[in-house]
Amino acid sequence: MDSSTFRLRVIKVVHLIPRGQVATYGQVATLAGQAGAARACGTIMRNSGEEPGLPWHRVINAQGRVSPGNDVHRPQLQRHLLEAEGVAFSRAGVIALGRFRWAGPVDPLAWE
DNA sequence: TAAATGACTTAGG
DNA sequence: CCCTAAGCCATTT
Numbered sequence: 001m002d003s004s005t006f007r008l009r010v011i012k013v014v015h016l017i018p019r020g021q022v023a024t025y026g027q028v029a030t031l032a033g034q035a036g037a038a039r040a041c042g043t044i045m046r047n048s049g050e051e052p053g054l055p056w057h058r059v060i061n062a063q064g065r066v067s068p069g070n071d072v073h074r075p076q077l078q079r080h081l082l083e084a085e086g087v088a089f090s091r092a093g094v095i096a097l098g099r100f101r102w103a104g105p106v107d108p109l110a111w112e
Numbered sequence: 113t114a115a116a117t118g119a120c121t122t123a124g125g
Numbered sequence: 126c127c128c129t130a131a132g133c134c135a136t137t138t
Contacts, residue, residue, distance in 0.1 A: 004135090004136090006134095006135060006136090007135080007136080024120085024121090025119075025120050025121085026120070026121065029120090029134090029135095034134080034135080036121090036132095036133065036134075037120090037133075037134050037135065038120040038121060038133080038134085039118070039119095039120040039121075039132095039133060039134055039135085040118090040120085040133080040134040040135035040136070041119090041120075041134090041135085042118060042119045042120050043117070043118055043119080043120090043134080043135065043136055043137085044119095044135070044136070045119050046117095046118065046119050046136095047136070047137080049119085056119085059119075060119090061119080061120065061121080062120075062121055062122085063121090066119080067119040067120080068119070069118095069119040070118090070119080071119095074119075075119090078119090092126080114138100115137105115138080116136105116137080116138070117135105117136080117137070117138085118134105118135105118136095118137100120132105120133085120134100121131100121132085121133085122130105122131090122132085123129105123130090123131090123132105124128100124129085124130085125127105125128085125129080125130105
């Protein structure tokens with residue numbers, strides 16, 4: 001498949017993440033059709049942060065923490081946005097994936 | 113076309 | 126709980 005297609009799929013998947021829930025980079029990569037491309041997914045998010053209406057803040061790392069990134073203020077903003085949706089952070093700044101992790105598309109076969 | 117670049121992840125200390 | 130080392134991969138230079 002075309003390389004740029006992956007990015008489009010990633011964007012698409014991120015748009016599916018429900019409000020109040022989160023997904024990991026690896027999870028998004030898998031749903032986008034490229035299991036194991038978590039890192040590439042991060043690269044894409046980094047360059048697609050200007051996508052209008054994209055719920056980028058719902059994507060976190062496998063540790064349940066928001067990633068640092070290039071902008072030093074981004075993590076704080078991300079945390080704010082998530083808390084506003086009801087996503088709770090532990091005192092150490094960790095999200096309980098067991099509770100807030102998105103289960104994925106309701107019907108994996110129906111989408112795309 | 114080849115080399116560099118991360119908003120990653122897992123396994124170990 | 127914090128840190129490091131290695132794999133991994135599409136995107137960007």
